[in-house]
Amino acid sequence: xxREILEQPEVLEKTIRAESGKYExxxxxxxxKDIDLIVLVARGSSxxxxxxxxxxxxxxxGIPVSLSAPAVFTLYKAKLKLNRALVVGISQSGEGAxxxxxxESAKKSGAFTLGITNEAxxxxxxxxxxxxxxxxxxxxxxxxxxxxxxQMLHFYLLAAILADEKIxxxxxxxxxxxxxxxxxxVEELVQRYVxxxxxxxxxxxxxxxxxxxxxxxxxxxxxxxxxRFSSADFFHGPLAIVERRFPVMLxxxxxxxxxxxxxxxxxxxxxxxxSFAITNDKEIAALSSRALLMPEEIDEFLSPIPFIVPAQLFxxxxxxxxxxxxxxxRSLSKVTTTI
Amino acid sequence: xxREILEQPEVLEKTIRAESGKYExxxxxxxxKDIDLIVLVARGSSxxxxxxxxxxxxxxxGIPVSLSAPAVFTLYKAKLKLNRALVVGISQSGEGAxxxxxxESAKKSGAFTLGITNEAxxxxxxxxxxxxxxxxxxxxxxxxxxxxxxQMLHFYLLAAILADEKIxxxxxxxxxxxxxxxxxxVEELVQRYVxxxxxxxxxxxxxxxxxxxxxxxxxxxxxxxxxRFSSADFFHGPLAIVERRFPVMLxxxxxxxxxxxxxxxxxxxxxxxxSFAITNDKEIAALSSRALLMPEEIDEFLSPIPFIVPAQLFxxxxxxxxxxxxxxxRSLSKVTTTI
Numbered sequence: 007x008x009r010e011i012l013e014q015p016e017v018l019e020k021t022i023r024a025e026s027g028k029y030e031x032x033x034x035x036x037x038x039k040d041i042d043l044i045v046l047v048a049r050g051s052s053x054x055x056x057x058x059x060x061x062x063x064x065x066x067x068g069i070p071v072s073l074s075a076p077a078v079f080t081l082y083k084a085k086l087k088l089n090r091a092l093v094v095g096i097s098q099s100g101e102g103a104x105x106x107x108x109x110e111s112a113k114k115s116g117a118f119t120l121g122i123t124n125e126a127x128x129x130x131x132x133x134x135x136x137x138x139x140x141x142x143x144x145x146x147x148x149x150x151x152x153x154x155x156x157q158m159l160h161f162y163l164l165a166a167i168l169a170d171e172k173i174x175x176x177x178x179x180x181x182x183x184x185x186x187x188x189x190x191x192v193e194e195l196v197q198r199y200v201x202x203x204x205x206x207x208x209x210x211x212x213x214x215x216x217x218x219x220x221x222x223x224x225x226x227x228x229x230x231x232x233x234r235f236s237s238a239d240f241f242h243g244p245l246a247i248v249e250r251r252f253p254v255m256l257x258x259x260x261x262x263x264x265x266x267x268x269x270x271x272x273x274x275x276x277x278x279x280x281s282f283a284i285t286n287d288k289e290i291a292a293l294s295s296r297a298l299l300m301p302e303e304i305d306e307f308l309s310p311i312p313f314i315v316p317a318q319l320f321x322x323x324x325x326x327x328x329x330x331x332x333x334x335x336r337s338l339s340k341v342t343t344t345i
Numbered sequence: 346x347x348r349e350i351l352e353q354p355e356v357l358e359k360t361i362r363a364e365s366g367k368y369e370x371x372x373x374x375x376x377x378k379d380i381d382l383i384v385l386v387a388r389g390s391s392x393x394x395x396x397x398x399x400x401x402x403x404x405x406x407g408i409p410v411s412l413s414a415p416a417v418f419t420l421y422k423a424k425l426k427l428n429r430a431l432v433v434g435i436s437q438s439g440e441g442a443x444x445x446x447x448x449e450s451a452k453k454s455g456a457f458t459l460g461i462t463n464e465a466x467x468x469x470x471x472x473x474x475x476x477x478x479x480x481x482x483x484x485x486x487x488x489x490x491x492x493x494x495x496q497m498l499h500f501y502l503l504a505a506i507l508a509d510e511k512i513x514x515x516x517x518x519x520x521x522x523x524x525x526x527x528x529x530x531v532e533e534l535v536q537r538y539v540x541x542x543x544x545x546x547x548x549x550x551x552x553x554x555x556x557x558x559x560x561x562x563x564x565x566x567x568x569x570x571x572x573r574f575s576s577a578d579f580f581h582g583p584l585a586i587v588e589r590r591f592p593v594m595l596x597x598x599x600x601x602x603x604x605x606x607x608x609x610x611x612x613x614x615x616x617x618x619x620s621f622a623i624t625n626d627k628e629i630a631a632l633s634s635r636a637l638l639m640p641e642e643i644d645e646f647l648s649p650i651p652f653i654v655p656a657q658l659f660x661x662x663x664x665x666x667x668x669x670x671x672x673x674x675r676s677l678s679k680v681t682t683t684i
Contacts, residue, residue, distance in 0.1 A: 050581030072411035242389030
């Protein structure tokens with residue numbers, strides 16, 4: 007897992023280089039279509055990447071996005087009206103049976119389909135109209151890391167052609183490299199969390215998917231019961247679980263989401279909770295019990311990929327500190343097939 | 346909270362009686378519109394009702410549904426293309442500032458807007474094109490119960506006119522009444538969970554929103570760290586947190602979701618986990634560590650409202666058994682305004 011985390015800047019670079027040409031062709035083609043809905047279909051880590059993609063695509067393109075509920079197709083056999091929709095499947099292995107069933111059904115309904123996957127020869131690649139490849143090499147760890155950020159990168163590439171705008175994603179590999187430099191600090195910090203059994207992970211907007219992903223990594227590799235919320239939803243009820251020293255982990259880049267995170271941190275301080283922020287905002291860092299400081303130059307819009315990196319490191323290193331093997335989580339297998 | 350739980354059959358009856366006429370008019374009007382997308386906007390318990398509504402509307406009408414991310418509008422100031430969309434706000438108080446901001450933005454984009462609320466004079470009621478009222482009387486408990494099921498009922502009424510089908514919701518008040526008869530059994534069962542600190546709540550398809558809602562009730566009133574998953578997603582990673590005696594709560598009506606719940610229960614048994622099912626399927630009940638048996642005649646399609654009732658009772662009575670006051674959860678207030 008740690009090795010795959012470290013490979014990420016290279017995977018991102020390679021993916022941009024290898025896939026840009028494909029997007030240029032796709033751009034001309036999609037411009038002729040009258041797309042008024044984007045549907046994203048995924049499970050697990052890929053679904054967390056989709057949650058990020060949802061914000062990114064709505065913000066940049068103005069096209070409404072729906073995160074698909076596969077059971078509607080697989081269990082209830084519904085036929086949705088998707089003739090003006092762009093339907094995007096996201097799966098590391100390309101073998102999620104339910105995801106592929108949704109893609110097949112969408113195609114029959116007249117949707118144009120894309121597949122974001124790490125496996126060029128997968129079932130998904132054979133179903134979709136166009137395959138968008140992550141160039142990560144085989145991912146061996148059960149806990150996805152490099153394919154998660156690879157999937158997120160593809161949403162930037164897709165947003166750029168749909169919005170017909172330069173959005174600066176070329177800087178992401180170098181920001182990701184900078185994030186990896188925090189490893190020694192993370193190594194020291196995890197010692198404080200060795201006996202943590204529960205926590206809440208919070209993120210908002212473009213970093214909301216990251217909150218789900220960090221929580222998932224903590225569940226998979228550290229067996230921590232990790233809840234995930236947006237800082238807005240957290241005030242609607244779940245705040246009641248917070249007691250003295252309850253750990254709340256937080257993604258908080260400077261930018262539009264900072265104010266609501268500040269409000270949350272102030273409330274957490276009153277409740278004597280413990281907070282841990284991945285941030286490049288000095289005020290946020292000062293209010294948190296512990297913080298990992300990211301480079302200031304990373305704009306909120308480009309923060310989700312570099313900001314997940316220290317969280318991945320945290321999960322891998324905490325697992326080790328807890329005496330667990332993050333590469334062999336109990337009860338799990340790499341490819342999950344559900345209907 | 347307990348009194349409000351008991352009022353539910355009456356609230357549902359009254360809401361059907363008082364609102365049916367409005368829906369008849371709405372039906373003629375909506376038929377002329379060419380709606381190709383439904384957007385649901387809510388937070389907290391209302392968002393859990395929306396999660397149910399999403400499945401119900403897609404299954405019955407074939408129109409794709411998107412659960413809105415308010416931050417896209419409020420923080421990122423995006424303008425979405427919603428000119429052929431039906432946008433439905435759901436809020437007990439009708440005063441959620443961010444929800445109302447999304448509704449205003451949607452209206453400007455040409456969407457037709459509806460508001461499902463318990464307050465006829467609320468800000469939401471003034472914004473939307475048509476208000477759909479829950480006839481619950483004032484809800485005093487911070488933990489929403491009767492307005493949650495009232496909101497769900499409105500999705501049945503809406504689905505019936507959009508699909509132009511009889512869908513049998515008239516039976517729901519009597520099923521809900523039958524569910525309340527389980528109170529003595531719940532009272533006995535909660536004793537076993539007095540020292541529960543963590544759990545996972547699972548539901549799928551039409552009962553997926555209920556998994557979120559039960560988890561929220563357990564967090565709000567019992568301070569239990571309650572995770573929520575669909576039985577499909579649970580296999581993607583989170584299963585790793587399950588250890589001997591780890592409590593997993595489950596909604597499992599007989600019907601299309603039963604098989605995946607059976608698979609999950611078998612796996613949980615291998616892991617020596619503790620399971621608790623609200624079910625009317627004898628096989629599910631036999632495989633669970635504990636079960637609450639619902640009337641067999643309740644079809645899966647009509648199960649979500651009656652099935653949440655024993656879960657509400659469970660939360661209220663467990664809070665009491667833990668020595669807590671479910672009507673005054675720490676750190677919370679009834680109306681939450683977030684931007």
